[in-house]
Amino acid sequence: MDAAMPRQAARPREGSSPSPRFGxxxxxxxxxxxxxxxxxxxxxxxxxxxxxxxxxxxxxxxLRGTAVAWPPPGQPRLPLAVTWANTAVLALSCWxxxxxxxxxxxxxxxxxxxxxxxxxxxxxxxxxxxxTEWVRLIGHGLTLTASLYGATFYTLIGVHGLHVAAAxxxxxxxxxxxxxxxxxxxxxxxxxxxxxxxxxxxxxWAVLFPLVYLS
Amino acid sequence: xxxxxxxxxxxxxxxxxxxxxxxxxAGPALAQGCxxxxxAVGEAADPLARSISASVLFMVSMPFxxxxxxxxxxxxxxxxxxxxxxxx
Numbered sequence: 001m002d003a004a005m006p007r008q009a010a011r012p013r014e015g016s017s018p019s020p021r022f023g024x025x026x027x028x029x030x031x032x033x034x035x036x037x038x039x040x041x042x043x044x045x046x047x048x049x050x051x052x053x054x055x056x057x058x059x060x061x062x063l064r065g066t067a068v069a070w071p072p073p074g075q076p077r078l079p080l081a082v083t084w085a086n087t088a089v090l091a092l093s094c095w096x097x098x099x100x101x102x103x104x105x106x107x108x109x110x111x112x113x114x115x116x117x118x119x120x121x122x123x124x125x126x127x128x129x130x131x132t133e134w135v136r137l138i139g140h141g142l143t144l145t146a147s148l149y150g151a152t153f154y155t156l157i158g159v160h161g162l163h164v165a166a167a168x169x170x171x172x173x174x175x176x177x178x179x180x181x182x183x184x185x186x187x188x189x190x191x192x193x194x195x196x197x198x199x200x201x202x203x204x205w206a207v208l209f210p211l212v213y214l215s
Numbered sequence: 216x217x218x219x220x221x222x223x224x225x226x227x228x229x230x231x232x233x234x235x236x237x238x239x240x241a242g243p244a245l246a247q248g249c250x251x252x253x254x255a256v257g258e259a260a261d262p263l264a265r266s267i268s269a270s271v272l273f274m275v276s277m278p279f280x281x282x283x284x285x286x287x288x289x290x291x292x293x294x295x296x297x298x299x300x301x302x303x
Contacts (some may be wrong), residue, residue: 034296047281054277058270065266
């Protein structure tokens with residue numbers, strides 16, 4: 001490749017300043033990009049996930065709108081009090097995630113690890129409560145094949161639960177990566193995109209909870 | 216002789232005009248929606264028709280919402296980065 005390049009272009013004459021048109025620069029440090037690659041990637045993932053949930057919600061709207069009774073006779077109502085408490089747990093996890101993000105920008109490694117761990121614990125608590133809720137609902141006869149009511153409920157809430165589980169695993173990995181006193185760009189990016197994904201998962205619940213439980 | 220760029224622009228404008236005429240003429244056909252939905256749904260007061268309309272509107276609007284949100288975010292990030300650079 002070097003042989004193919006003209007020698008004059010590769011090595012500027014002494015005394016002459018290199019032209020910025022042909023690269024090389026003036027020795028100034030490269031400016032950071034306005035949007036990092038990691039952020040573009042997570043935004044693309046979130047856009048794809050949003051369209052996936054849009055499809056599920058579109059089907060839910062049609063099935064719900066055409067049902068004579070919702071929930072159908074003989075099917076249990078969804079537990080509201082426990083789910084309100086679970087929503088509060090998820091909202092609290094958003095606050096701990098914000099604290100982790102601030103710690104990241106202040107380069108406070110200890111607070112970052114603590115906040116990420118707290119967020120992961122709160123996310124796990126959300127999943128555990130939802131799991132016990134599901135066991136009770138199945139005991140009352142609300143199964144995936146019992147009715148469209150059960151099928152849509154388990155599909156929507158189950159897929160969201162899977163996303164929360166994936167986000168919790170990511171949080172644990174980000175907390176493990178953040179251990180240690182030194183901050184690297186790669187570590188910061190992993191926490192940054194993890195936080196964005198966590199906010200997405202919490203925001204999704206803010207749409208699903210009123211639509212599935214409250215309406 | 217007409218420059219190449221002007222010729223290309225004229226061709227694009229002509230194609231856009233033809234497409235606009237075709238779209239205007241096909242208005243009644245487009246308003247029917249898809250044949251399957253038109254057959255299955257029936258009247259507008261039908262709960263199925265209302266549900267399908269709401270669902271279709273929701274699903275159609277989401278790509279636009281996403282596009283505007285992401286584009287707005289990118290523009291805002293680039294503007295703030297440029298402002299930071301000029302203030303240095």
